[in-house]
Amino acid sequence: MNWRWHHFLNALESVLLVAAMLLLMAAIGWLLGGVETLYGMLVGGIIFLLIAPRLTPPVLLRMMGAQALTPEQGPRLFAMVRKLASRSGLAHFPHLYRLPTPVLNAFSTGIGKNVSITISDGLLRALDGRELAGVLAHEISHIRHKDIWVMVMADLFSQMTWTFSLFGQLLLLINLPLWLMHRHTMPWAAIILLLFAPTLSVLLQLALSRQREFDADLGAMELTHDPEGLASALRKMEDGQEQEMNRLFPGGERPAIPSWLRTHPDTVERIRRLPHLVLPDRPLDSWERDEGAPLPQAKGPARRHHFTGFRL
Incomplete structure (x- = not known):
């Protein structure tokens, strides 16, 4: 893969x-409100873009209850990440966090020196060393590609448009009575724009996320040359999601999600592509995971949060 071209596209x-x-x-x-309101919105938007990308990741981790991992808690995990990060050429070693939930999940977030990888307790306990290396290589590839910055921007766009949508609904409630009473109303074009902006931002975010998952799989294969390790991890995570859905819909009736509304590509398609991403004649690494790491038992699923990072 041409990393410079990938970075150029992300930029x-x-x-x-x-x-x-x-x-x-x-x-x-x-x-x-005309030109004066236009300038005010632009100034507010610039301030928002300068501050929000750096504040959002730490707030996200705190909201989710993520806890920083230490080398003493997972020496082999840290050694694994250090080896993969060094192999990928990362300038900064990512911080590691654990998420106290049995749900199988991992994601990367942060910008610059503050990039981090968060791994759930469920994932740490479910995967062997080979599978965990595939997951970590996938997340490190997102960091290496600078995908996180693009998706943070997309997510901020989504959050902003949802806030505008709520404001648009309020204006609609005010405008309808005024219109019925033949009074002066606010511009309908502004209200319609406020109401429908979130739809476009969500579709944009989904499209960006799906393409980057395939690219991160390719990056993971360049780091590990082990398609079966990542494929096995993907199968376990898919099975875990199936079990969660079965608990939510015990009768077997559950809504089908169209492929274009999914944040991630189909797991079967991702697994099918993996063997074709590996260069031949490369010996496999031996990855060992931490056994009996002193991690508290997970109590339940993490709290809902807004997406600002990459989930595997």
């Missing part, structure tokens, strides 16, 4: 996302 998409966010805020400001 281009980040610029386009920022431009789209600012243009949306400018359009809403102009429709609601």
